[in-house]
Amino acid sequence: MTWTTPSPSDSSSGFKFFRQLNTVEDLSWVASKTFITPGLAERFFQSDRLGDKLVRILALEKVLPVKEILESCEFFERIRKDLRSESVIDLCCGHGLVGLLFAIFERGTKQVVLIDSIESPSHRLLLKQVALIAPWIQDKVQFRKGTIDSFEPSAAAPSSIVSSHACGLLTDQCLETAIAIKGNVAVMPCCYPKSKGQASKALQFALGHELALDIDRTYRLEQSNYSVRWTSIPNPITPMNRVLVGRSQS
Numbered sequence: 001m002t003w004t005t006p007s008p009s010d011s012s013s014g015f016k017f018f019r020q021l022n023t024v025e026d027l028s029w030v031a032s033k034t035f036i037t038p039g040l041a042e043r044f045f046q047s048d049r050l051g052d053k054l055v056r057i058l059a060l061e062k063v064l065p066v067k068e069i070l071e072s073c074e075f076f077e078r079i080r081k082d083l084r085s086e087s088v089i090d091l092c093c094g095h096g097l098v099g100l101l102f103a104i105f106e107r108g109t110k111q112v113v114l115i116d117s118i119e120s121p122s123h124r125l126l127l128k129q130v131a132l133i134a135p136w137i138q139d140k141v142q143f144r145k146g147t148i149d150s151f152e153p154s155a156a157a158p159s160s161i162v163s164s165h166a167c168g169l170l171t172d173q174c175l176e177t178a179i180a181i182k183g184n185v186a187v188m189p190c191c192y193p194k195s196k197g198q199a200s201k202a203l204q205f206a207l208g209h210e211l212a213l214d215i216d217r218t219y220r221l222e223q224s225n226y227s228v229r230w231t232s233i234p235n236p237i238t239p240m241n242r243v244l245v246g247r248s249q250s
């Protein structure tokens with residue numbers, strides 16, 4: 001008997017936020033770590049839709065690399081329905097674009113808290129540029145400098161927790177924070193630690209430590225009364241593209 005291992009690179013669903021990219025043949029540029037340019041923005045993001053306007057306004061001021069924009073937007077599109085809530089907390093937010101997308105596109109989201117141990121230099125510029133096309137974000141968004149463990153979960157309820165590429169075990173801390181407040185949660189893990197993971201050795205051996213660790217995370221959420229769904233963003237943006245979405249049943 002043969003069977004296939006679910007692959008983190010399975011992105012058969014293609015681009016969902018920027019659907020126009022599904023007809024583009026050469027996607028080598030979508031993983032670019034250089035700033036998006038006005039030329040690229042005009043070529044691929046030319047419509048009047050707010051998502052395209054967002055890319056164009058970010059291109060004007062060298063705010064973020066192409067990869068960061070596409071990664072955040074495609075992640076957001078896959079999780080927004082499950083995480084829709086009055087308050088969204090973006091842990092290990094970096095530039096903070098994932099959290100900001102909730103402030104821009106989700107009317108029901110009244111508060112977005114961005115948390116990181118350092119304030120990224122791109123964050124303020126990002127906020128300034130986004131406010132030009134979506135001024136309503138200004139009353140909703142706050143950045144808090146601090147570590148995940150300095151963050152008071154009880155003060156956050158009822159909130160959803162989101163985290164994109166929180167390195168290694170930081171992703172686990174994000175899940176624990178969500179479990180503590182019984183909030184819905186979505187993570188896109190990265191930098192899977194080989195030595196510190198709790199995952200079954202048999203699964204690590206058979207499936208690789210990355211997949212085994214995400215299976216372990218899934219069981220942890222399910223045991224904490226979550227229903228869990230796996231999805232992914234398009235692999236051409238990043239191979240670290242698996243997304244775990246947990247909805248609290250409590």
Ligand SMILES: C[S@@+](CC[C@H](N)C(=O)[O-])C[C@H]1O[C@@H](n2cnc3c(N)ncnc32)[C@H](O)[C@@H]1O
Nearest residue numbers: 092093094116117118146147148164165166167
């Ligand atoms: C790989 S970056 C991801 C940033 C952003 N979420 C993204 O998708 O681009 C990881 C972030 O975690 C932050 N970080 C590291 N340790 C942290 C901690 N203990 N608490 C909060 N943030 C932390 C770093 O400053 C960095 O911005």
